[in-house]
Every structure is written in C-alpha cells, then in structure tokens.
Amino acid sequence: MPEIRSSSVIPKPKSTRRAKGSITTSSSYQTVCSITVSEGKTFHLTKITVSCESDVIAKIVWDGEDISIEYYIIGGIPFTDWFPYGWNPCIGDGTKKIELQVKYPSVGSSATCYGEICGEEI
Numbered sequence: 001m002p003e004i005r006s007s008s009v010i011p012k013p014k015s016t017r018r019a020k021g022s023i024t025t026s027s028s029y030q031t032v033c034s035i036t037v038s039e040g041k042t043f044h045l046t047k048i049t050v051s052c053e054s055d056v057i058a059k060i061v062w063d064g065e066d067i068s069i070e071y072y073i074i075g076g077i078p079f080t081d082w083f084p085y086g087w088n089p090c091i092g093d094g095t096k097k098i099e100l101q102v103k104y105p106s107v108g109s110s111a112t113c114y115g116e117i118c119g120e121e122i
Helices: none
Strands: 017-024 030-036 042-052 056-062 071-073 079-082 097-103 112-121
Touching: 030 112, 042 056, 042 071, 042 097, 071 079, 097 112
Parallel strands: none
Antiparallel strands: 017 030, 017 112, 030 097, 042 079, 042 112, 056 071, 056 097
C-alpha cells in the first residue's frame, strides 16, 4: 500500500478581498459591487455570488469592458460561480475596477438584487 503523506493544500486564488452590495434592478446594467485594484497589483477573481427575488442577468466587467458571459439567473435561486487561478488576471493602476453588474431581462421586473465578489490581490 502506498504511503499517505499529510500536507497542506492552499487553494488559489484565496479570497483576501471582498465586496458586496445590493441594488434595485432596472432594464440597464448597474453595478452591485466593485473592487478597485491597487496600483501594480494583480487581482485574481475567486468567486461571484448573485441572489435576486426575480430573474436577473449578470456579468463581470473589468475597466469598463465585459470579461464574462451574461449569466441568466432564475429568481429565488442563489447563484455562485468559481474561477480558477489565472483566469483573466486584472492588473490594477489604483483606478481600474472589477465590477459585478446586473439588470432584469426584457420580460422581467424590478427587484432587489444582492451580489458579492471575492478574490485575491497580489
């Protein structure tokens, strides 16, 4: 039987930075929460979480540009997505932001939407 060694495994990216917020959705994208990346640092997104009473469309934006697909999230069912280390690293300058944006779909209605971004800045 092979020897089993005990060792620590540290997942990357870690969630050392976090932003959360809420907003009442509209037919246009609005920012629920954002993180401004420090100058000379690289931000690695760990996860996003979105929860809304009504259907909602969400996306991730970096420095004003979409960096994800549009997620169609069914109302009343919390949604989480995880990202591997190295997925679309965001290099900061002290003003650039990673944002979680939401809106209601064309046949949807306004509701309070909650969101969270977690990640590691190195």
